[in-house]
Amino acid sequence: MTKIGGDSDRGMGGESTLDKMTIPLSSPLFLHPSDSPSLKLTQTVFNGDNYDLWADAVCNGLDAKNKLGLVDGTVAKPDGSEDSNYEVVAWRQCNAMVKAWLRNVIDEKLHPSITFSAIVLEIWKELKERYSAGNAPRVHQLKSKLTECRQGNRSVADYYTHLKSIWDELANYSRVPTCTCGAAAALAKEKEEEKVHQFIMGLNTALYDHLHSNLLMEDNLTSLSRAYALVLREERHKAVTRVREEQAEVAMAACTGGGRGKGASSEEESHEYEPPRCTHCKEWYHTEENC
Template identity: 30%
Template sequence: MSTSTSIDPTVIPVSSPYYLGSFDTPSSIVVTNLFNGVGFNAWKRAMTIALSAKHKLGFVDGSSVQPDTSSPNYSNWYRANSMGIRSDEFSTYYTKLMKIWDELRVVQDFPSCSCNATAALNKFLEAQKLIQLLMGLNDSYKIIRGQILMMKPLPTLSTAYALILQEEQQREINFVHVFNSKAIAMNVSQKS
């Protein structure tokens, strides 16, 4: 007696790097301790282990190569790659950027002057920092980035920082609400 086994192409095996479990979300935090500039080797080891366990290390080290857009695997690769597992929060990114700007200010210190040219130059440099900050954000921030760039006049760095943090906090609230709703619905359906 022969049985025919066919594999459903829409089902992604758990061992595939394209597989996304219920906890693989854009706001997932892979390791609890964010890298703060100290203990890089320990942090890297924790990240490597966590990503390896999820079969996602290839998205970080480049070994999971993007398939051609006509490939049947492209949509699965794109979906898994878009999850953007976080190892860095916006505030950490901002702090690193501020350190770089501070170091540049020491190296490229402008002479102090009370003329209008210095005020105009400082305003220009502030706008450049804002653009650098916004362009360094990943695509999950594209809506808030666009909203900030459309403001006339451009907001200060501190205002943009507050707006982005507010957006990030709102996402976390929405994620917790969606997760709790699904858990409640699942619990109800099991009791029915």
């Protein structure tokens, strides 16, 4: 419980009229002793271009602090004056605290735009109106990213993480109501298969072409988690094979160099044996015909 009151509120008997007023622990107007104006709700700092990501992180932090109601409008300022209503004092303190928390996660160049706004709800609404791109443009942008997403030279883990971040953000904009009938399982399976196709299509074909074909040849398309596990295992196998081939190459070079005398000519060095290398996958000890 938080006591509300101070010396300025004390009456003739030296006891404040608000000293016995307390805020319940479950109330959004309760401030924990650990709450400080220097607190950072998230590591994501708003720079003017990342509103959606930042707003989601801030809302999550405020919800954890039970202060989300101050920015979504559900916790309005109580009626009355601070002399007659202790909740007004508590609301003013929480409003100032949340305003300080917002300033801590907003780039300093944007501070002048919120400095003179006293109500944190007004600050939140203003930021949303000014910087939120809207659902339709953002969904279009995300779907364009999804279409263009390719593994390239990235690791499988980095590629999958980037792909999943797009899927998760798209899910936040989904307007499809939650289904509770018997078709729910079928719809979930169809969405899972669509993600598997998207994941496989973006893989580096030079490295995983054979695995790509094997996954699609199955009667029942495997789950996304299994597809990811199979590709990750193949990546690790290729890494181990590459290390072994590099070690064999170094050993062969050492043996070839050790057999030459001190008087070996540069012409003899230029005809040093080199094992065959595939022009397709760039691996050693086989040719493209046997790849």
